[in-house]
Amino acid sequence: MKNIQVKWWLLLLLIISTTVSSCEKEDSGNAGRLTETDFMVAAANSDLFEIQTGQIASGKGTLSEVREFAQHLVMDHTTSSNELRILANQKKITLPDSLTEDNRAIRMRLSGQSGVAFDKDFIEVQITAHDEAISLYEQATREIQDPDIRNFATKTLPILQGHRDHAVMVKSKIDSF
Template identity: 65%
Template sequence: MKKVQVKIWLLFMLLGTAFAVVSCEDENLNENSRRLTETDFVVLAANSDLFEIQTGRMASIKSSVTEVRDLGQHLVTDHTTSSNELKNLAELKKITIPDSLSEDKRVHRMRLSGLSGTAFDKDFVNTQIMAHDEAISLYEEAARELQDPDLKAFATKTLPQLRLHREHAVMVKAKTDTL
């Protein structure tokens, strides 16, 4: 009789452990599968635009390489346009856009502002490639997952421009790598 009770107790222990493991896996799935919200997208996209505008202005003034200055000006022009369109959409959707950079973007901008010459040019181009990789991922996710048709359309429409910016930065990197 006692052996049966021990076996039943062990069975309950095993089932309890299995339930705990499954519960933890469900929580991890929910955390990892968190859907991109419209507010998240607008805030992150606005931050990305602001970063591109600020660092692009910096490049158009600080760089001694024509291709880097041109890339900087191109980013300012295009991201100002997309930023204005995003601001209009955000206003319609009652989403507040931050007026300053996030901490991580501010750190990158400050690092760039402390550089000059070839060091600036190389870091700027590498930063633009990385920043556009992040933006492309964000906009791809938004184009796939957002429920709001206007924001989804904006993301879809803006993606080709972001990819062109990245390609432009990669071409300029080929030039700055020879410096």
């Protein structure tokens, strides 16, 4: 009799451990997935950064190409930001209205520069920022489940890629000086 009870307890423990193990595997599959909220907050941060640094560069840029590129950034990212805010309101997601600490530091650094040094740093910052944004938006097109948010990411991605290409072109112009 005792032997049968031990077998039942072992079977019960085996069932429980298998159930817990399969739940852990399911959870770990979603652990790295980009959530809708995380994407929208990161996208809003990106837009804010591009708008604010673009505003600085449209006034401080030495080369006309830098100033024109900056104006495109402000215009396109303002449009994107407005669309993102409308979508966030529909989805009841709160977006940030100020820069992250790291981005504030970069903005301050840029604000303190002038001349060709400013142009070079601004363009380098834009290439890096757009690399990060492109990576974020590509991940969103693959992982976001909400069709409205995924469509926003899909529609915005080519604009970001165009900005990066434009920044590389401006960088080659700056590097020739």
